[in-house]
Amino acid sequence: MSGLKMRNFLRLTASYIVLVILAIGAIYPALWIILGSVRPGKSLYSKTLLPESYTLKHYSELFTSQSVLFGQWYMNTLKVAIFSMLLGVLLTLLTSYAVSRFRFRGRKTALSTVLVLGMFPGFMSMIAIFLLLKELNLLDTHIALIIVYASGAPLGGTLIAKGFFDTIPRSLDEAARIDGATNFAVFTKIILPLSKPILTYMALTQFVGPWVDFIFAKLVLRTKEKWTLAVGMWDMVNANQNSNFTLFAAGAVLIAVPITILFMFLQRLLVDGLTSGASKG
Amino acid sequence: MDRHRNKATVLSILCMGLGQLYNRQFIKGLLFLIFEVFGVTYLINNLPRALWGIVTLGDTPRMLVKGKWVDGDHSIFILISSLITLLFLVVFIIVYVMNVRDARKVGHERELGKRANNFRQSIRYVLDYKFAVAFLSIPAIGILFFTIMPIIFMVLLAFTNYSAPKHIPPAMLVDWVGFGTFRNLLALKTWSHTFYGVLTWTIIWAILSTITTYFGGMLVALLINQKGIRFKGVWRTILILPYAIPQIISLLVMRNLFNGQFGPVNQYLQYFGLGGLPWLTDEFWARVTVILVNMWVGIPVSMILIMGVLTTIPRDMYEAAEVDGASGFQKFKIVTLPMILFTTAPTLIMQFAGNINNFNMIFLLTGGDPVKGDYQYAGATDLLVTWLYKLTLTQNKYNMASAVGIIIFLIIASFSIYNYRRTASFKEEDMIQ
Numbered sequence: 001m002s003g004l005k006m007r008n009f010l011r012l013t014a015s016y017i018v019l020v021i022l023a024i025g026a027i028y029p030a031l032w033i034i035l036g037s038v039r040p041g042k043s044l045y046s047k048t049l050l051p052e053s054y055t056l057k058h059y060s061e062l063f064t065s066q067s068v069l070f071g072q073w074y075m076n077t078l079k080v081a082i083f084s085m086l087l088g089v090l091l092t093l094l095t096s097y098a099v100s101r102f103r104f105r106g107r108k109t110a111l112s113t114v115l116v117l118g119m120f121p122g123f124m125s126m127i128a129i130f131l132l133l134k135e136l137n138l139l140d141t142h143i144a145l146i147i148v149y150a151s152g153a154p155l156g157g158t159l160i161a162k163g164f165f166d167t168i169p170r171s172l173d174e175a176a177r178i179d180g181a182t183n184f185a186v187f188t189k190i191i192l193p194l195s196k197p198i199l200t201y202m203a204l205t206q207f208v209g210p211w212v213d214f215i216f217a218k219l220v221l222r223t224k225e226k227w228t229l230a231v232g233m234w235d236m237v238n239a240n241q242n243s244n245f246t247l248f249a250a251g252a253v254l255i256a257v258p259i260t261i262l263f264m265f266l267q268r269l270l271v272d273g274l275t276s277g278a279s280k281g
Numbered sequence: 282m283d284r285h286r287n288k289a290t291v292l293s294i295l296c297m298g299l300g301q302l303y304n305r306q307f308i309k310g311l312l313f314l315i316f317e318v319f320g321v322t323y324l325i326n327n328l329p330r331a332l333w334g335i336v337t338l339g340d341t342p343r344m345l346v347k348g349k350w351v352d353g354d355h356s357i358f359i360l361i362s363s364l365i366t367l368l369f370l371v372v373f374i375i376v377y378v379m380n381v382r383d384a385r386k387v388g389h390e391r392e393l394g395k396r397a398n399n400f401r402q403s404i405r406y407v408l409d410y411k412f413a414v415a416f417l418s419i420p421a422i423g424i425l426f427f428t429i430m431p432i433i434f435m436v437l438l439a440f441t442n443y444s445a446p447k448h449i450p451p452a453m454l455v456d457w458v459g460f461g462t463f464r465n466l467l468a469l470k471t472w473s474h475t476f477y478g479v480l481t482w483t484i485i486w487a488i489l490s491t492i493t494t495y496f497g498g499m500l501v502a503l504l505i506n507q508k509g510i511r512f513k514g515v516w517r518t519i520l521i522l523p524y525a526i527p528q529i530i531s532l533l534v535m536r537n538l539f540n541g542q543f544g545p546v547n548q549y550l551q552y553f554g555l556g557g558l559p560w561l562t563d564e565f566w567a568r569v570t571v572i573l574v575n576m577w578v579g580i581p582v583s584m585i586l587i588m589g590v591l592t593t594i595p596r597d598m599y600e601a602a603e604v605d606g607a608s609g610f611q612k613f614k615i616v617t618l619p620m621i622l623f624t625t626a627p628t629l630i631m632q633f634a635g636n637i638n639n640f641n642m643i644f645l646l647t648g649g650d651p652v653k654g655d656y657q658y659a660g661a662t663d664l665l666v667t668w669l670y671k672l673t674l675t676q677n678k679y680n681m682a683s684a685v686g687i688i689i690f691l692i693i694a695s696f697s698i699y700n701y702r703r704t705a706s707f708k709e710e711d712m713i714q
Contacts, residue, residue, distance in 0.1 A: 008509065011507075012507075012509050012510065015504055015507055015510060016510075018504060019504060019505070019510075019516055022501060022520060023516070023519045023520065025577070026519055026520050026522050026523050026577075026581075027519065027522060029523075029531060029534050029535065029538060029577075030522065030526060032534070032538065032545060033530075033534050043543070044537055044540065044543040044544070046545075091419065091420045091423065092420075094416050094417070094419060094420055095416075095417060095420045097416070098412070098413040098414075098416040098417045099413070099417075101413070102412060102413030104413050104414055107413075110417070112698065115697055115698070116694050116697060116698060117424070117428050117429070117432075120428070120432060120690060120693075125427075125428065125431030125432055125434070125435055126431075126673070128361065128430065128431030128432075128434035128435060129427060129431050131357060131358065131361050132361065132365075132426070132427075132430070132431070135358070135361065135362070147423075147427070148427055150423070151420075151423030151424060151426075151427040151428070152427065152428065154420045154423075154424065155424065155428065182408060182409070183408060183409065183412040184408065208527065211527060211529075212527045212528055212529045212641075214529060215640070215644075215670070219674075230529050233529065233530070233533060234529070234533065234645070237533045237536065237537070245537060248533075248537075252530045252533070252534060255527065255530055256526050256527055256530045256531075259525070259526075259527050260522070260525045260526050260527075263524070263525035264518065264521070264522075264525055
C-alpha cells in the first residue's frame with residue numbers, strides 16, 4: 001500500500017513541477033514587458049530581470065511625446081472598435097437569426113458560402129477594397145475601417161451564433177406566434193433576451209478585432225494622426241527595435257492589460273463559444 | 282380565364298411595375314417603376330463603357346501631348362468600375378425577374394377571384410413569410426460589395442499582367458494574359474522554385490504547428506485534470522494567459538525576447554555558459570522559433586477545448602475499464618484519447634486550415650525573414666499568405682499574388698467544405714427543430 005502512496009506522491013510532485021515550469025513560461029513574457037516598461041533608460045538590454053530602480057516616465061512620455069501620438073491612437077481605436085462592434089453585432093444577429101429560424105430556398109448554399117468566404121484570406125481582397133474605398137473617397141478615414149470590419153463580421157460570427165440560436169427551443173417562438181406575435185416581436189422579445197451569452201461573445205470578439213488588426217488599418221490609414229494602436233505599435237517596433245524599447249513596453253502594457261482583464265473576466269463565456277463548435281462534431 | 286395572368290406578365294416584362302399597376306397595386310407598381318427608371322438610366326450611362334472596359338481594360342496609354350504627360354486609361358479603375366456596373370446589372374436582373382413573377386402570381390390570384398393585396402398587406406406578407414430573405418438582404422449587400430466583389434476582382438487579376446515594373450497604371454496599360462501567370466508560377470524556374478519551396482514550408486508548418494499545439498494542450502489539460510491536483514482553477518487561469526494577451530502585442534514582445542543580440546533568451550543562455558542562438562536570423566532556428574512561439578500562443582486554446590471535452594466523458598466508461606483491470610495509461614489509450622479525438626476532429630481540421638493562413642504569427646514575429654537569396658521576394662519562414670502580402674504591397678506583383686491567393690483559397694476551401702459537410706451540425710440540423 002505504501003508503494004502505491006509513494007508512486008502517487010511522486011506523480012503529483014512531478015506534475016506540480018511541470019505545472020510550475022509551464023506557469024513561469026506562460027507568465028514570463030508578460031512579466032518581462034511590465035518590468036521593462038518601468039525600467040529607466042531606453043534599451044531592451046538589461047542585466048537583471050528586476051530593474052534596479054523604477055520609473056513611470058515612459059507612461060507619461062507616451063502621452064506627451066511628439067512622435068508617438070499614443071492618446072490619439074487610443075481614442076481612434078476606441079472609436080473604430082465601438083462603432084464596428086455595434087454595427088457588426090447587429091448584422092451578425094440578423095444573419096444568424098434568419099438562417100437559424102427560417103427555411104428558405106438556397107439556405108444551405110448560403111451557409112456553405114458564408115463558411116467558405118470566411119476562410120478567404122482577408123487581405124487577398126485588400127487591393128480591391130482599397131480601390132473601392134478610393135473611388136468612394138473613404139481612404140484615410142475611420143468610417144472605411146468601420147464599414148469593412150462590420151460587413152465582414154457576419155462571415156466570422158454567423159455559424160457560431162446560429163449554433164446558439166438553434167439551441168433555443170422553437171416551441172417558445174411558436175407559442176408566441178400563436179399569440180399573434182410578429183417575427184420582429186419574436187426576435188426582440190424572445191430571442192434577444194435569451195441570447196445574452198452569445199451577444200457578449202460577439203460583442204467581445206468584434207470589439208477586440210479592431211484592436212489587433214493592423215494589416216488592413218495600415219493600408220487604409222495614411223496619416224499618423226489617424227492610426228490605430230496596432231499600426232502605431234507595429235511602427236514603433238519596426239522603426240526602432242532597440243532604441244526605444246521601454247516606451248514600446250509601456251504602450252504594450254496599456255493595450256494588453258484592459259483586453260487581458262476583459263478576457264479573463266469573460267473566460268467562461270469564451271470557453272463556451274470555443275467549445276460549441278467542437279461538441280457537435 | 283387566364284387573361285389577368287398573361288396580361289400582367291406581358292406588361293411587367295415590357296416595363297417593371299406595369300403589371301403591378303394593372304393588378305391595381307399602385308404603390309408597389311410605382312416603386313418598381315421608379316427602380317426601373319433609375320436602373321435603366323444608370324445602365325444606359327454605364328453599361329457600354331463597362332463592357333468595353335472589361336474586354337479591353339482601356340486602350341489609351343499615357344501620352345505626351347504638347348510636351349506634357351496626359352494620363353490615359355487607368356486599367357484597374359476601369360476594371361473595378363466595370364465590375365461594379367456588372368454586379369448592379371445582376372441585381373437589376375434579379376429584381377426584374379422578381380417583378381415579373383410577382384405580377385404573374387398576383388394576376389393568377391385575381392383570376393381565382395381573390396383581391397390583390399394592398400400595400401400595407403404586402404408589407405405584412407413580406408414580414409410574415411419572406412422575413413428571412415428580407416432580413417438577410419442587408420448583410421448580403423455588405424458581403425456582396427466588400428467580400429464577393431473583391432474576390433471576383435482578385436480572381437480576374439490573376440489573368441492579367443498587372444505587375445511592376447511594366448504594367449502599373451496609370452503610366453501603363455494592363456492586358457488580359459489568360460493562364461500565363463499560372464504557367465509562370467508553376468513552370469518558370471525562378472518562380473516555381475520559390476513557390477514549391479514556400480508551399481512545402483507552409484505545409485510542414487501547418488502540420489507541425491497543429492500537432493504541437495494540439496498534443497501540448499492535451500498534455501496540459503490532462504496534467505491539470507489529474508486526481509489530486511489542487512487549485513485546478515488557478516492553474517487553468519494562469520495557463521490561459523497567453524491566449525488572453527492580444528496577439529499583436531505578444532508577438533511583437535516575443536520578437537524582442539528572441540532578439541539575438543539583446544534579447545533575454547540569449548542572455549540567459551550565455552549566463553549558463555551556453556552560446557546564444559541566432560533565433561531569428563538563421564534559417565533553421567527561425568523556423569524553430571516560429572513553432573515554439575506558436576506553441577506558446579496556441580496551447581491554451583487546445584487546453585480549453587480539451588478540458589471541455591474531458592468533462593463530457595462519462596464516468597462509467599472509466600469504471601468499466603477499472604473493473605477490467607486497466608492501468609492509468611490503458612485507460613487513457615482506450616477511453617480518453619479516442620473520445621477527445623472523436624469530438625475535436627472537426628476543430629483539428631479547422632486549426633490545420635487556419636495555420637496554413639496564419640498571417641499574424643509569421644508577419645509579426647519574423648516578417649518572413651531571414652531572406653533567402655534564391656527566392657523571389659520570400660524568406661525562410663514565409664508562408665504562402667505572407668509571400669502573397671509581400672508580392673502585393675512591397676513588390677506590386679499583383680497578378681502573381683492573385684494566382685498564389687487562388688491556390689491558397691482552393692486548398693483552404695476544400696478542407697473547410699469537406700469538414701463542414703461531414704459534421705453532424707450540418708447533416709442533422711433539421712432534427713433539432
